Amino acid sequence: MADVISPTTPEQLRDAIGWALGSKTPLEIIGSGSKREFGHAVASDHVLDLSKLTGVLFYEPEELVMSVRAGTSLAEIQGLLREKNQQFHFEPGNFPGLLADGVVDHAGTIGGLIATNLSGPRRIKVGAARDHILGFEAISGRAEDFKSGGRVMKNVTGFDLSKLMSGSFGTLGVMHTITMKVMPRDEKTRTVLIACDDPKAAGRAMTDAMGSENEVSGAAWIASADVAKLGVSVATEMGSGIVALRVEGPAPSVAWRCEALRKLLADIGASEELHSTNSEAFWAAVADVAPFAGGSGLLWRVSVPPASGGDVAATLAAETGGAIMMDWAGAQIWLRLPGADVADAMVDKTRQIALAADGRAVLVRAPVDIRNRISVFQSEDAALARINAKIRANFDPAAILNPGRMMPSISGGEGA
Amino acid sequence: MLRMPEPDQSTLARRKDIIAAMRNIVPADGGVIVDEDQLRPYECDGLMAYRQLPMIVVLPENTGQVAAILKYCHIHKIRVVPRGAGTGLSGGALPMADAITIGMMKFNRVLDIDWDNRAVVVQPGVTNLGITRAVEHKGFYYAPDPSSQIACSIGGNIAENSGGVHSLKYGLTTNNVLGVEMVTIEGEVLRVGGKGLDQSGYDLLGVITGSEGLLGIVTEVTVRILRKPETARALLLGFNSSEAGGDCVAKIIADGIIPGGLEMMDAPAIKATEDFVHAGYPLDVEALLLVELDGPKVEVDYLIEQVGAIATQCGAVYSRISESEEERLLFWSGRKNAFPAIGRISPDYMCMDGTIPRRRLAEVLTGMQVLSQRHGLRVANVFHAGDGNLHPLIMFDANQPGDLERAEAFGADILKLCVEVGGVLSGEHGIGVEKRDLMPEMFTEDDMKHQERLKLAFDEDELLNPGKVFPTLHGCGELKTLHARGVADKFPNIPRF
Numbered sequence: 065m066a067d068v069i070s071p072t073t074p075e076q077l078r079d080a081i082g083w084a085l086g087s088k089t090p091l092e093i094i095g096s097g098s099k100r101e102f103g104h105a106v107a108s109d110h111v112l113d114l115s116k117l118t119g120v121l122f123y124e125p126e127e128l129v130m131s132v133r134a135g136t137s138l139a140e141i142q143g144l145l146r147e148k149n150q151q152f153h154f155e156p157g158n159f160p161g162l163l164a165d166g167v168v169d170h171a172g173t174i175g176g177l178i179a180t181n182l183s184g185p186r187r188i189k190v191g192a193a194r195d196h197i198l199g200f201e202a203i204s205g206r207a208e209d210f211k212s213g214g215r216v217m218k219n220v221t222g223f224d225l226s227k228l229m230s231g232s233f234g235t236l237g238v239m240h241t242i243t244m245k246v247m248p249r250d251e252k253t254r255t256v257l258i259a260c261d262d263p264k265a266a267g268r269a270m271t272d273a274m275g276s277e278n279e280v281s282g283a284a285w286i287a288s289a290d291v292a293k294l295g296v297s298v299a300t301e302m303g304s305g306i307v308a309l310r311v312e313g314p315a316p317s318v319a320w321r322c323e324a325l326r327k328l329l330a331d332i333g334a335s336e337e338l339h340s341t342n343s344e345a346f347w348a349a350v351a352d353v354a355p356f357a358g359g360s361g362l363l364w365r366v367s368v369p370p371a372s373g374g375d376v377a378a379t380l381a382a383e384t385g386g387a388i389m390m391d392w393a394g395a396q397i398w399l400r401l402p403g404a405d406v407a408d409a410m411v412d413k414t415r416q417i418a419l420a421a422d423g424r425a426v427l428v429r430a431p432v433d434i435r436n437r438i439s440v441f442q443s444e445d446a447a448l449a450r451i452n453a454k455i456r457a458n459f460d461p462a463a464i465l466n467p468g469r470m471m472p473s474i475s476g477g478e479g480a
Numbered sequence: 481m482l483r484m485p486e487p488d489q490s491t492l493a494r495r496k497d498i499i500a501a502m503r504n505i506v507p508a509d510g511g512v513i514v515d516e517d518q519l520r521p522y523e524c525d526g527l528m529a530y531r532q533l534p535m536i537v538v539l540p541e542n543t544g545q546v547a548a549i550l551k552y553c554h555i556h557k558i559r560v561v562p563r564g565a566g567t568g569l570s571g572g573a574l575p576m577a578d579a580i581t582i583g584m585m586k587f588n589r590v591l592d593i594d595w596d597n598r599a600v601v602v603q604p605g606v607t608n609l610g611i612t613r614a615v616e617h618k619g620f621y622y623a624p625d626p627s628s629q630i631a632c633s634i635g636g637n638i639a640e641n642s643g644g645v646h647s648l649k650y651g652l653t654t655n656n657v658l659g660v661e662m663v664t665i666e667g668e669v670l671r672v673g674g675k676g677l678d679q680s681g682y683d684l685l686g687v688i689t690g691s692e693g694l695l696g697i698v699t700e701v702t703v704r705i706l707r708k709p710e711t712a713r714a715l716l717l718g719f720n721s722s723e724a725g726g727d728c729v730a731k732i733i734a735d736g737i738i739p740g741g742l743e744m745m746d747a748p749a750i751k752a753t754e755d756f757v758h759a760g761y762p763l764d765v766e767a768l769l770l771v772e773l774d775g776p777k778v779e780v781d782y783l784i785e786q787v788g789a790i791a792t793q794c795g796a797v798y799s800r801i802s803e804s805e806e807e808r809l810l811f812w813s814g815r816k817n818a819f820p821a822i823g824r825i826s827p828d829y830m831c832m833d834g835t836i837p838r839r840r841l842a843e844v845l846t847g848m849q850v851l852s853q854r855h856g857l858r859v860a861n862v863f864h865a866g867d868g869n870l871h872p873l874i875m876f877d878a879n880q881p882g883d884l885e886r887a888e889a890f891g892a893d894i895l896k897l898c899v900e901v902g903g904v905l906s907g908e909h910g911i912g913v914e915k916r917d918l919m920p921e922m923f924t925e926d927d928m929k930h931q932e933r934l935k936l937a938f939d940e941d942e943l944l945n946p947g948k949v950f951p952t953l954h955g956c957g958e959l960k961t962l963h964a965r966g967v968a969d970k971f972p973n974i975p976r977f
Contacts (some may be wrong), residue, residue, distance in 0.1 A: 066529050070975045081973035085962075116975065120793075125732040127837055127868075149736065188675065194683055195655050206962060210930040211923070216835040216909040217648065217867035220641045222949065223931045227686025236682075237930075248736030271596050277619070277707045317779030349488065357530055369598035369675035393678050415565065423676050424936040444680045447668045454937035459930065461962050470681070 066109050070116045073200070074209075074240040080112060081238065082207035084464045092465050093234040095135055095173030095260045098160035099180055103233055103440055103469050105432050109479045114175055117240055118180035118188075119260070125150055129198065129215050131243040134175030142176060145246060154182030154193050160190030161358060163429055174242055174243065181231030184351035185282040185310070188370070188392040194230035202229065202237035205460025214245050228455070234466045236459040257298070259333035260345040261288055261305040263381070263388065267374015269332050269392040270309045274370065276328055278321040282310030282347050283393035290355035290389060296346045298336055306330065310347060346381055353398055362401040362430050364414055368423030370395035376421045383413055411438050424475040441471050442471070482913055484529060484947040487578035491558055496534060498558060502538050502580070503705045505548045513537040515854035523582050524562070526628070527571035527914055529884060530828075533824065534575035539583045540923040541663065543669060543699040549582060550688040550697065551667030559943050560665070560695040561652025564604065569831060569861050570912030572692045572948055579946075582697060584635050585656025590614045591700070599658055599673045601702045608642070612704060620705040623650035626908065627816065635778030636697050641690030641909035644737065645815075646739045648866035650706070652908070661700035662688060665939045675702060687934060692910050693945040695938040708773035712740060713784055717791045718765030720747060723842040725767030728794035729865045730838060732771070732787055733961030739787070741772035743815050746845065749812075749822070749860040749873070762798045769813055769865065772808070818862045826858070826875030830887045834898030835907035838868045848872060855890040857883075864926035866894060869907035870898065896921055911949045919951050933959055 067159075071077040071093075084091050091399035092106040095114050117135040123131075125148040128272055134142060137155065145151050147263075158171045158207075159254050171177075183192040200215025212225030229239060260266045278452050286294065288305040299306055311321040327334050356363055364386075368376050373394020381388050386401040395462075401410065418425040424442035427435065444452060491498075502512045521687055540546045553560050564574055566862055575581050587603035593615060594600070598644045600611055600622070601876050608629040611622040625644035626632055643652045652658070666971030673685040673920055688695055710900035719725040732739065738779055745753070745761075745768045754761040761768055769791075773783045791799055804809035805959055812915050814821075822829045827828060836844050841881070852859045858875040872894055876887040884888065895905050895915065907913045919928060935942070 065631070072975065076972065076974045080974050083971050124837075124839070126734045128733065128838060138705075181683070191651065191655050191675070194686055195651065204930060208926045208930070209924070210927050212927070214835075214902070214922075216837060216903050216905045216907070217866065218643055218652065218835050218869045219904045220643075220652075220908055220910050221904045221906045222911065223687055223694075223934055224641070224690050224920065225687070225931065225934065227654070227683045227689075228934065230683055230686070248733070248738070251736065255537050275595060275707065276596060277710050277776065279707075295920070314779050314782050315777070316782050317776050320776055320778045354764070367676050367678035369594075369597045369599070370677075371594070372817075392677060422674055424678060424680055442680050445671075446682060447664075448607055448672070448684070451664075451670070451684065452939055455682055455934060458933035458937055458960070461960070 065261050066111045068111045068113050070113045072116045072255065076469065077117060077238060078207060078209065081203050081205070083477055085205070085207045085462055088462060088464070089274055090464050090467045093238055095176035096137065096170065098170060098172035099163065099176050101163040102180065102428060104471070106469050107468050112238065114238070120144065125315060128217070129243060131215060131241065132174055134239045134242055135173050137173055138171040138177060149249050151249050152196060152244065153186060153190045154196050155186040155351055156193065157184045157353065158213050162353050162356060162363060173305065175239055178230050178239065178242055179232060179234050183286060184260045185347055185391055188278070188283060188395065189281045194227050196224045196427045197230055197242060198245050199243040200226055200229055200239045200356050201241040202239040204237040205462060205465045210237065211275055213243065217245060233469045235456055235470055236465070238465065250317040252315045253312045253340065253343040254318045254322050255282070255338040255346055256309045256322050257302060257336040257338065258307040259302050259304040260285070260307045260327055263377040263390065264374040265332060266305070266307045266390065267371070267377065267394045270440065271371045272328060273309045273325055274393045276324070278311055278325050279313070280309050281312050282308065282350065284308045284350050284392040286355065287387065287389065290387065294346055294349040295354070295356040296342055296349070297302045298337065298338055298342060299346060302334070302336060310343060310349070345443070350391060353389065355476060356398055356400045358401050361403060363428045364399040364425050365428045366399055366414070366418045366423060367396040368395060368418065368421040372421045375421065376417060379417050380414065384410060385418065408438070415442060439471055443471060484576060487576065488559070491578040492535070499581070501552055505552070506538055506540050506545050506562065507571040508541060511539050511632060513539070514790045516798055522575060522583070525566040525571060525573040526569045527574070530571050530913060532577060533576045534581040535578055537581045537583055539559070539586050541574050541586045541665065546582070546663045546697055546699055547578070547667040547669055550663055550665050551591055551945060553580065556693065557941060557943065559946055562639070564633035564639065565607065565631050566911065568630040568636060568640060568910065569721065569833070570906065570910040570914040572910050572912035572945070574913050577948065584697070585633065587635070587699065588908055592599065598705050599675045600703055600705055601700060602608060602634055603631050603934045604638070604698050604701055608632050608634055608637055609638050613707070615705050616708070619708050620773060621704055621708045622683050622703055624653050625920040626665065626705060627819070634703065638689050638698050638701060639691065640908070640910040643869065645743060645864060647864070648742060649738050649740050651941065654686060657685065657701065657703050659702035660685065660698050662696040662698045664696045665921065665941070665943050670696070670851060680793065692912060694935050694949060711780050712772055712774035712779045712808060712921065713780050714770060714785055714808045715784065715791070716761070716771040716798070716800045717769040717771065717796045717809055718762045718810055719769070720765065720797055721768045722767045722845050724839040726796050726797065726838060727771050728769060728791055731790050733866070735786065735790060737786060739771050739782055739866065740774040741770065744768065744865035745815065745818065746861040748858065749818055749862050752825050752860055753814040753818050753821040756814050756824055757817050757917050759810050761814050770811055778882070795921040815862065819887055822860055824871045827879065830874040830876065830891055832870070832872045832874065832891050832894050833906045833909040834895050834903055834904035835867070835869045836898050840901040844897060844901060851890055851893050855886050857887055857890050860868055860894050864907070892918060916949060917951045929954055929959060951960050
């Protein structure tokens with residue numbers, strides 16, 4: 065049974081890391097543990113649990129800023145934002161719901177969200193989690209306090225370490241305080257649904273929509289077999305695969321843009337519209353990748369330039385026999401392979417298809433033995449890998465923070 | 481006074497060899513500049529208070545040459561100062577007596593316009609506006625628009641993470657760049673990001689953007705382009721106090737409206753610009769707001785009315801809505817000419833760049849008036865009100881002994897005030913040499929050491945742009961040493977389960 069260390073203050077966090085550094089004890093760092101199965105397993109008998117380091121330090125809706133302790137739950141934060149009719153613009157979904165076996169009914173902590181840089185459908189328009197963090201305070205693997213950024217919207221004072229920390233899986237430092245940019249919720253949301261079974265045609269339709277003046281804030285394709293799992297009856301009743309295009313804004317603008325999109329894509333297939341609640345429910349399900357949630361099949365996330373999404377999705381489906389879903393106008397492809405077994409040839413094939421399209425493939429969900437055997441993340445080329453390894457070594461020279469979590473090249477080779 | 485690292489005498493002694501080596505790498509006529517009169521144009525950037533002749537200037541034409549130059553500099557331990565168009569306002573391209581200035585303006589081609597991916601690949605010497613020019617015939621544009629956009633290079637924009645008047649809605653450079661090719665000091669060519677949205681490993685693109693030439697030299701840039709909004713309209717709103725203007729800004733945003741542009745000017749700035757460009761600004765108000773809404777016409781017309789109503793609630797004493805594109809551009813002409821307008825009424829001016837939490841605006845403006853009296857210099861304010869980025873323009877006369885020093889002291893006091901109220905030293909101009917020595921106002925030694933540790937991963941010998949951003953460079957040895965300070969021998973008193 066692992067030893068769980070649960071600091072309740074930044075000072076205790078520093079002391080805990082100081083102890084780990086002094087005793088050369090590797091730590092597995094978790095928030096609520098909701099995304100613990102994402103990435104390589106960390107070989108450690110000591111868990112540094114941030115879930116007791118909680119609290120909202122300030123929330124100033126008119127300034128569009130909120131500062132919280134890293135262990136604060138997303139559920140609590142999003143509740144506060146909703147009260148003020150605001151949101152995280154990058155629309156994080158319930159990623160934990162995607163992960164293997166365990167039923168997870170919460171979306172984790174803000175620290176875990178930033179450490180994994182996960183973003184939802186609106187990323188195609190407004191950027192990722194890393195585009196919405198304004199500043200942080202952390203303890204590095206040297207057991208030293210450091211911070212970067214601030215609480216203001218526009219800041220170029222020193223290197224932008226907030227970006228470096230985003231998606232670093234706790235391997236550079238453990239954040240205890242995070243300051244985020246928040247944004248108002250739009251007055252209206254509507255979604256145009258277009259019947260389309262062919263992923264290639266869907267890819268082209270999304271490309272056309274994104275290139276139009278209609279400021280599309282969500283562009284996804286769902287295969288016919290998966291539409292029902294989104295839980296929106298208007299979509300299910302279309303009885304086919306669908307391209308979904310969302311527009312948000314003031315009421316008259318939203319109506320105008322929906323009409324323009326339907327006109328633009330009239331040749332693709334029959335269309336429907338989702339308004340307000342239905343539109344919200346639909347995109348929440350897309351953000352959660354609902355069609356592939358909770359199952360046990362291997363799940364890949366393939367990231368490619370958006371316009372190649374349709375072709376890559378079609379190739380992936382044909383070559384692997386897996387089920388696919390597209391988000392980010394084709395830039396993000398979800399691929400679920402049947403069964404938990406994986407032939408190494410299939411891993412290679414998926415990565416090759418991604419690489420050929422100038423993209424990368426991440427194995428989001430797989431049993432731990434597979435995650436220990438193959439690289440979950442796509443490795444960088446040698447020059448980038450060297451820089452990554454140096455950054456890691458400079459911030460966490462004793463490799464005590466989540467060793468092995470990202471990839472062998474980054475963890476300095478201490479095994480995954 | 482500004483202290484730069486001492487010139488390395490052994491480098492200066494090798495100047496002839498270095499010139500020969502550079503000519504070997506860049507054989508083109510004029511590719512290696514060594515004569516004093518030809519070096520002169522490179523002695524400063526947009527921060528003209530500081531000047532220094534470079535040892536030599538090299539103007540490479542391709543990535544291979546940049547890699548060969550940097551590799552040579554790495555082997556021979558020669559310092560390097562990267563330079564784009566030289567429009568930077570914080571002295572990031574200030575030369576050093578013992579350094580090679582590498583000018584990147586021969587990298588001036590648009591390489592690929594990918595309409596389907598809404599991405600453009602350009603060389604770093606292409607100007608910011610040049611990107612928009614290349615795509616506007618199909619109704620696209622590149623969103624970040626620093627006021628120097630006609631001249632500044634996209635490579636320089638990457639170095640400084642440049643903003644502009646539309647950044648609240650459309651983001652800074654960092655939110656609009658998809659990928660770069662960058663050469664390291666070792667001469668390795670890194671390709672980071674691309675037309676997709678994800679990178680592997682750490683977010684190097686995020687830290688390269690805004691790194692002020694301290695991590696490498698960017699040789700190619702991929703940016704995202706956006707469809708130009710169907711229409712844009714602007715409102716001019718006048719208030720009797722900066723508090724009322726600030727309240728109006730807060731109320732607009734609280735109502736869920738994120739305008740494309742949201743600018744504020746104080747009375748001295750209004751007067752100076754009106755005298756200069758006659759944009760029709762009211763002269764009897766204390767604060768003038770310029771609010772621009774962009775998007776589909778139906779949306780803009782709708783939001784203009786909402787903003788107008790909010791302004792009335794907030795006590796606007798003046799309100800005018802642009803009824804034509806000409807009128808909109810006229811509204812902007814004042815704001816866009818604010819700097820030269822100040823230049824007309826004062827022999828010299830210094831432009832500051834702090835960002836503050838918006839609600840502290842009135843307090844900061846009042847504080848600035850007190851400082852103005854204390855230092856005996858006038859100040860006018862233009863303000864990116866939406867995102868809290870202040871540009872106080874300090875007026876002085878460099879020919880008056882002591883004036884420059886007083887202006888610098890005044891500027892430093894303003895920035896300290898910004899930090900005191902929860903803001904930062906620079907919103908969009910960068911630290912460079914200008915604000916370098918103020919970094920400890922915001923950061924502890926350990927904060928800065930961690931930033932330097934990032935630099936160390938790229939440039940262990942600290943050859944790239946020394947003397948910029950960090951007030952003291954800690955040696956590699958000190959940065960790498962593991963200090964015992966934070967280390968605890970026994971387990972601390974922390975809850976465990």
